[in-house]
Amino acid sequence: MRGRVHSAIPILYQKLESRIERMSGLRKAKKYDWKDSNLALFGSDTEKSVKKESAQTEPAWQKAGKSVGIQIWRVVSFKITDWPKEDYGKFYNGDSYIILNTYKEEGEDELQYDVHFWIGAESTQDEYGTAAYKTVELDTFLNDKPVQHREVQGHESQLFKSYFKTITVMKGGAQTGFRHVKPEEYTPRLLHFSGTRKHVEVREVARNEASLKSGDVFILDMGNTIYQWSGSGSNKDERMKAMLYLQGLRSERNGRPKTEVLEEADTGKSHEFYKSMTEEAEDEDEQTEGGDETKELYRLSDASGKLSFSKEKEGDVSMSDLDTKDVFILDTKSALFVWVGKETSTAERRNAMSYAHTFLSKTNHPLIPVSCVAEGHRMSKDFQTAIAA
Template identity: 45%
Template sequence: MLKNSTWKLEDTNLAEFGSELEKQHRQEEGALETAWGKDTGVGSKAGLWVWRIEQFKVVPVPKNQIGQFYSGDSYIILNSYTKKDSDVLLHDVHFWLGEETTQDEAGTAAYKTVELDDYLDGRPVQHREVQGSESRQLLSCFKSFTTLGGGVKSGFHHWTEPEYTVRLLMVKSAPTVPGRHKSSVVVREVSKDQINTGDVFILDTGKVLYQWNGRKSSGIEKVKAAEYAHGIEADRAGDVNVETFDEGDRDQRLFWSALGGEVEVKPAEAVAEEPEYVKKLYRLSNESGSMTFTLEASGPKVTKDLLDSNDVFILDVHHEVFVWVGSGANKEEHRMGLHYAQEYLKKEGHSSHTPIAKVFEDGDHTMFDNALNRF
């Protein structure tokens, strides 16, 4: 049984919520939030925190489940870190929306993300994440990032835990991010028609885990898939067997039988890779008396020298869109930045699930710098 998912993406932007008075109220509420309040270490030390929204409450995810995300839920992720030769604590805060989450959970995640941002004095870089289109910044926080079906009950909608079902998981190497996990992998629940020769798949039947290695899959994917499978085995107190097969092995018929029948294996070349894309930089300004949104440069002409502290800029690198807020940008430019970014996605025909990140000039954001310097 799935939740009645009615959330609307346009309602989940990291928009500016109201006045300075309301901001102060959120800071006060944030200080009272036990999920990241006193004695949690949030805001005072480096670390990774993950919370799930459960009936309007922010609930810490157990350590042994960090990296697992359920399509029926919404989450908040905080990554706090320092750069080499610096004691300054930097923060990235993400809220992640499963494709089957509900409007109330998505709204709570969005509001609580802003509340957390205020609690940390507006220092974090904020990210909106949607299942299946996660930013590289988010994926790089985890050695293994897994999405599964199911979820917890909603505050508005009755929800019963689903009965155990067979899951087919695809294991892929994640795009690398400097300074983060160099061997990160993404594990997603998929349908059997996605089986291809370039990836590794794990069929979880409850009592037996079947690992199937495509002949063109990478060594790191095979190793990480094996680690993941044995991690499941450990979580189930050894009450599960792990069987491994390579594409073409005679014994792989056991894998196909457990899957319910053999399917056509797609060639690795048929799996869509990230397309080449020309980055674009836009300026958002109301200096003329009305709000204007203009293309400043594209391709190699996009450089850091084009950024102006008095305005807001939107950088499109296709897999993610950044909203850069200059330290001298006025309140209206600041407030409209995320709105223009989302409208831009619609106009350009990009997926509405494309991650959007808000970056402040006075802050620090490795992914933005890397994206700006890319191609």
């Protein structure tokens, strides 16, 4: 049995279901509120509050995990809906998604799973609360085999990024469409390209000069006109990816838009590209990147008769540092892992993710990826990398 903490999830879900009937839509939050993110709802407890029968009645799961590959669903008004395969790798910052990766280890026939829920920066608590709950439900449907992960926009794990050659994040939500938009009705958008040949990320940013970075490439999509702005320090991979993206946009519109490639050093501020930079600048992300990379291991235990949370170790961590009777939280500063021993108490299991959430909210890296790891179950590749054998 997997050590997850969702004793509060059924209550949350009942509230979500009761609100469906009295809400015609979801009001978007200004930005992902990581201090009140319902992270504690991610996971499950030993009493299996998420019933197998409930999981089996969810239509979206009927074809889940049947064969090797990626499957994606989006949360729309508390419901789980299929995400078109042609849009895999494309996400809206106003939505939350569930991503299932089904695969086989080399030389083995048994199917293995990783299930992620991805939180857009402007997704509502209702949406990512539903995504968290449904992630547990999907895990239950697949007999507790998946490793669960939380992903936050802009801070995705390497495992998550490996699923897509390009990740594109656009502004908007469930009512917005990637396709079938007439160029003359198009709302201009500025797309930021950054990365390497192996993985380039595309993110819609504010049409403001402050968004432009000399080390990257940008596309200004105005519908009938598309500009590619190449920063003086951008690399060939970013330029090539942007060019292919630009060609794809033009193709989708039957070749009607005219295109122009602009070099930063050769483009004056009187150019139409700069005149279109009329939006307000975006706020900087609250998460601090880089800095201290020292691993920290914490223990959650009730051996004394009450729950205690304490730092166990700093520096390199090995499996020998873990005790089957307790819960351990490993913070690598780029990812956080909750390891649940087979002999942990009910209180420890139920409170594991809540303590992890509280801990993260007080750090300068609250948005890092989070994974649940249960003793005796398959360890994620990221966890194997983070901890010595």
